[in-house]
Amino acid sequence: MPSDEAEQPEAPASAPSITPSEALASAEVLEHGSAPPLSGPREVEAYRLMLLIRRFEEKAGQLYGMGLIGGFCHLYIGQEAVVVGMQLARGEGDQVITAYRDHGHMLACGMDPKGVMAELTGRRHGYSKGKGGSMHMFSVAKNFYGGHGIVGAPAPLGTGLAFANKYRGNDRVCLTYFGEGAANQGQVYESFNIASLWKLPVVYVIENNQYAMGTSVQRGSALAEELYHRGSVFGIPGMKVDGMDVRSVKAAGEAAIAQVRRGAGPLILEMRTYRYRGHSMSDPAKYRSREEVQEVRASRDPIELVGKRLVEARVIDDDHLKQIDKDVRAIVNEAAEFATSDPEPDPSELYTDVVA
């Protein structure tokens, strides 16, 4: 039965930075202390990339409001540390696949903001020539495999990418992202079974942003506090990670990717994070209070955290932070300008790319 308490999910603030999973005595457990600091330049890089995603998403929200982006548009604001931390941990050639809250993943993979934004506006120089939209974008060159609109679908697809790595005998790892809502899907467990059975090089990243559309994790998931244990019956170790701290994410990601790359089989990282915006742009936001969102924004914002840390450690000063913001805004404005001036696809594109 839902209770009042269930309506108030645990703020990610209380998640320890990294917790080795206790219930995996029989499986290999990742040992971790507190997250080590990043080097100055790496932390600045993380800051810049997180800010790029934040500003890009804010702009996407504006363009949506102006009717320039249609359909569904799922913003990543609040979750930036997850994908940026994993990007810092990711090796050359490691693949990334995710579901439909995917703009941040694409930017983190190094895809061109102009091409991403132009796809959001449905224009001809979008990554999918305007035929995919927000939820369906790919870049084989950047090892980004989508961009999938079906909840849970990335789990077996990412497992298949990992299968191909093992088949080819290379040492690549597939980072397979899905949300905590998707973590209840049957196909996720079919994938866990296969990946563990065949020792496939896949890291499953559960982005637990606390809400599956309007259903809080407590209302939708049994043992909601232990999603990182969801692979334990398959012998898949899991870690709970503070997904609001890019250092923690990077440290956990590096350890996980290294272990998977050694051939130990799959791993699960549960990222405790939070989305500030609605599930999509058309979200009535009746399922949580404004105060709850404000609380996280004020106390746990992943970008503020890093900015403050950089200034306090005197890696850079406030002026430098402002300059980064200015640079990022310029990139985003350029992307928006491109995405709103680029023509729509030629009508002849209707029947292209249907079959190869």
Place this chain on the structure above:
Amino acid sequence: MSIEILMPALSPTMEDGTLAKWHVKEGDAVKTGDVIAEIETDKATMEVEAIDDGTVGKILVPEGTEHVKVNAPIATLLTDGEAVEAPIASPPRGDGGATASAPPVDLGEPEPEIEQAPAGPQKAPTEPELEAAPATEMVTMTVREALRDAMAEEMRADDRVFVMGEEVAEYQGAYKVTQGLLQEFGPRRVVDTPITEYGFAGVGVGAAFAGLKPVVEFMTWNFALQAIDHIVNSAAKTLYMSGGQMHCPIVFRGPNGAAARVAAQHSQDFSAWYASVPGLKVIAPYTAADAKGLLKAAIRDTSPVIFLENEILYGQSFEVPKGEDFIVPIGKARVARDGTDVTIVSYSRGLAYALDAAKSLAEQGIEAEVIDLRTLRPLDMGTVVASVRKTNRIVTVEEGWPICSIGSEISARVALEAFDYLDAPPVKITGADVPMPYAANLEKLALPSVDDVVAAAKSVCYRE
């Protein structure tokens, strides 16, 4: 009292088999449950147990005999102290209750047993017309062997090709289509999966995104309903959704349509479903030559291909051109029989009805042209329309349901593209609009028959 021991059936579609070995001789005493003989089909061996205590009377079928019909008496069992030489009564075949039977086979949900020549109209497949030079040397092989050879040849030629599915490796294929592949290619390339269609179909699609060429076997297409999300949403649409960037070179294959006596959840023809999906190519061959040539083409294709086989055709033999170069292009129908009076269009097992009907019609002075579509998407309407322009009449034949069927599509297209040539409205022969019943008589009523096709052809020719 003497009991007849009858040839048991190993599977719903088995008609005959080989009596491989007798474990007893005349005069031996046997107890209930003793193994008395072994019987074989081309894919399974089964022990026959005594169903009563007694003495083996006469062995009626010597070991090594092939093509022993199911339910034929193979020996007699004497009970109650009868003498071995006692005269043997000949009760009618299938004498209820007094038969020896094979031990019950636990088929589980997937029923992995099937056999050779099925009941039904397709006794003598008409000579197929082949995509091969007239001088090409031909070999006779079953559809099952042709499919296996197609996979083996493509696997030899391209390391990216691998086979995955339930029981494809160690079991040698639930229907023995992948027989021998594990031995030749090893477990890296012939991969047994858990019984989780949604999961392994998605894994196959992911591997195809990464540039491998998976051949994913569904034990039957009925079970692919659990995987249809990945077939339609992940495999079929991604090329388009990625603006042509992300290819999905995958083949999903397995038996489709009605088998025999397996009822509603295991007897469904999905042809029209998949043929409606942009992004897929859909193939449903009839002959072994087409099965081989089209499966090779499907594996080489860079689009996702749905390859619909038919369990009842697996054991049927056809002439197939020899050699690894033989390939049949996707998207081309085949004129299986020339004719002038009426066009009969079908695919897969429906060809058997169509060809037998054509033979019967010929005896009544009607020359039917029979078209084997072979590929259902893209549909070769050019061949169909050309035939209708000649015959001015068309009948479609399929085992699938009538609403939104392949025949519905062809009828509509013919009405649009050859309206002025039609001398009669198109007629569809389809399966009945019901879930497949189990009872033998109802099942027969639910499927098309040769008589249905003959009657339809005569009706469009305005003949009684």
